[in-house]
Amino acid sequence: MPSIRIIATFAALVTAVTPATAQDWPIRPVTMVYPFAAGSAADVLGRLYASRLSELLGQTVIFENVGGAGGMIGSNRVAKAAPDGYQFVLGGTFMVLNQALYINPLYNVATDFAPVALIVEQPVALIARKDIPANNLSEFIAYAKANQTKMQYGSGGVGSMPHLACELLNRAIGVNITHIPYRGAGQSMPDLIAGRIDYYCPLTALAISPIESKTVKAIAVFSKSRLPILPNLASAHEQGLSNFDINPWYAFFLPKGTPVPIVQKLREAIVATSATPDVQEKLKELGYVLVAPERRSTEYLGKFVESEVEKWAAVIKAINIKPE
Numbered sequence: 001m002p003s004i005r006i007i008a009t010f011a012a013l014v015t016a017v018t019p020a021t022a023q024d025w026p027i028r029p030v031t032m033v034y035p036f037a038a039g040s041a042a043d044v045l046g047r048l049y050a051s052r053l054s055e056l057l058g059q060t061v062i063f064e065n066v067g068g069a070g071g072m073i074g075s076n077r078v079a080k081a082a083p084d085g086y087q088f089v090l091g092g093t094f095m096v097l098n099q100a101l102y103i104n105p106l107y108n109v110a111t112d113f114a115p116v117a118l119i120v121e122q123p124v125a126l127i128a129r130k131d132i133p134a135n136n137l138s139e140f141i142a143y144a145k146a147n148q149t150k151m152q153y154g155s156g157g158v159g160s161m162p163h164l165a166c167e168l169l170n171r172a173i174g175v176n177i178t179h180i181p182y183r184g185a186g187q188s189m190p191d192l193i194a195g196r197i198d199y200y201c202p203l204t205a206l207a208i209s210p211i212e213s214k215t216v217k218a219i220a221v222f223s224k225s226r227l228p229i230l231p232n233l234a235s236a237h238e239q240g241l242s243n244f245d246i247n248p249w250y251a252f253f254l255p256k257g258t259p260v261p262i263v264q265k266l267r268e269a270i271v272a273t274s275a276t277p278d279v280q281e282k283l284k285e286l287g288y289v290l291v292a293p294e295r296r297s298t299e300y301l302g303k304f305v306e307s308e309v310e311k312w313a314a315v316i317k318a319i320n321i322k323p324e
Contacts, residue, residue: 022261025085029060033089035074037067041205046090052273076106083257093248100313101159113253115301117270120288121247123223124165125207127216128199137220137239141173148175154188154197157181165201165246204287222246
């Protein structure tokens with residue numbers, strides 16, 4: 001009997017102490033992991049949030065690039081971290097793609113993380129070589145149908161978002177065009193500018209500079225409405241390709257089992273960061289679109305991730321990309 005009372009007393013103490021400890025979080029620096037190398041638009045996104053979160057949380061948020069395996073190395077580190085709130089990951093669509101692209105992914109995005117908050121989306125753009133004889137989406141579709149046997153499109157590699165986006169476009173408009181996979185945008189964009197490939201479907205952040213310099217021809221943005229950063233680029237929906245939206249997203253995740261008060265405190269700081277005028281202006285410059293307030297809850301993100309896993313698994317199966 002004494003041992004039972006001791007166990008019960010200990011359990012009561014743990015119950016009493018844990019919420020208080022969670023409410024005191026953070027009492028030391030916190031690490032935000034971005035699971036890719038430095039230099040991308042999402043890298044800038046993460047650093048932007050880390051800076052403002054440091055101010056709001058009263059502790060330094062250390063931004064750390066942990067690349068490898070399509071984002072799985074860094075993400076897995078957070079999934080396996082202690083659920084104490086001191087490591088979280090800037091995740092995104094790549095996490096759900098890995099779920100279908102690998103036979104044995106290092107984590108399950110739907111079950112191995114505590115969802116915190118969905119923050120932004122960034123639509124894909126359709127850009128073409130500057131001398132293509134098409135100035136809008138309908139002209140591009142007509143040209144592609146007439147010349148599909150000799151056309152080529154590029155991407156940053158098999159299973160990358162530009163590959164999936166262009167392939168979805170091809171299927172939507174009824175063409176079969178040769179895919180040229182490159183080892184990243186650093187190789188595919190120069191070849192598009194040089195006219196060695198016909199078109200490319202990058203995230204808008206990568207398309208802004210070549211569009212503004214007129215080294216490529218902007219055809220459409222894959223969303224229902226135009227982007228503030230590219231007001232003259234009509235959306236696919238606007239140009240007659242109804243409901244053709246490809247909006248890769250970014251969100252924050254903590255390790256599974258993180259106490260709810262910590263999850264909620266981080267979420268509140270993230271939502272406050274998103275509301276900061278300077279942050280909003282920078283997001284606009286980068287081509288990001290903040291998600292609507294009703295999509296910023298932890299509950300929404302959890303359900304959203306589950307639906308995204310199902311959606312992209314079906315896409316990858318339809319395109320017949322074999323898991324590695």
